[in-house]
Amino acid sequence: MGVTGERLPEGRYGRAAEARADRGLKIAGAVLGAGLLALISWFGYDYIAGQKVSGEMIKFDIAAADRVDVHLEVRKADGAKGYCTVRALAESGAEVGRKEVRFDQAAARIDEVVAVRTTERATAAQLLGCTAD
Numbered sequence: 001m002g003v004t005g006e007r008l009p010e011g012r013y014g015r016a017a018e019a020r021a022d023r024g025l026k027i028a029g030a031v032l033g034a035g036l037l038a039l040i041s042w043f044g045y046d047y048i049a050g051q052k053v054s055g056e057m058i059k060f061d062i063a064a065a066d067r068v069d070v071h072l073e074v075r076k077a078d079g080a081k082g083y084c085t086v087r088a089l090a091e092s093g094a095e096v097g098r099k100e101v102r103f104d105q106a107a108a109r110i111d112e113v114v115a116v117r118t119t120e121r122a123t124a125a126q127l128l129g130c131t132a133d
Contacts (some may be wrong), residue, residue: 052132053082053103058111060125067115069131074103074110074130082132086114088122096120103130 058071068088076082081104088097099120103110116125 003046010020036125052077052080052086053084053130055084055127055130057086057125057127062122063115065121066118068097068118068125070114070116070125070127072101072110072112072114074112076108076132077101078108078111079106080132082130084130085128086116087126088116089126090120091123096122 035050053074053076055072055074058073060071061069063069072084072086074084081102083100083102084096085100087095087099090096097116099114099116101114101129116122
């Protein structure tokens with residue numbers, strides 16, 4: 001009764017072939033995931049770098065029943081000119097005021113408070129976007 005001629009039942013003492021296949025799939029998934037992450041990063045950088053004017057609304061203040069003060073921070077390339085569009089919203093969500101603000105200054109970063117006139121009392125303000133000329 002020697003052990004030399006006997007074969008162990010297949011699949012009973014571990015799954016070496018499946019473990020190798022699982023490891024290969026994990027490696028392939030990691031490589032594809034890293035490639036996808038790099039591609040998304042590249043598209044994001046290209047989108048941001050392609051913009052000559054970008055803005056951010058820092059805060060807004062309901063200054064009066066017919067006015068909202070909006071604090072904007074605009075970043076732009078040297079020599080770039082453009083404008084940002086801001087709107088004021090009523091409690092119902094309807095637009096009650098809109099203003100396009102030009103930024104022709106030579107500075108690369110502009111911090112400015114803009115007054116938006118409204119047709120009725122606003123409860124919110126929104127920066128719709130900035131565009132280069």
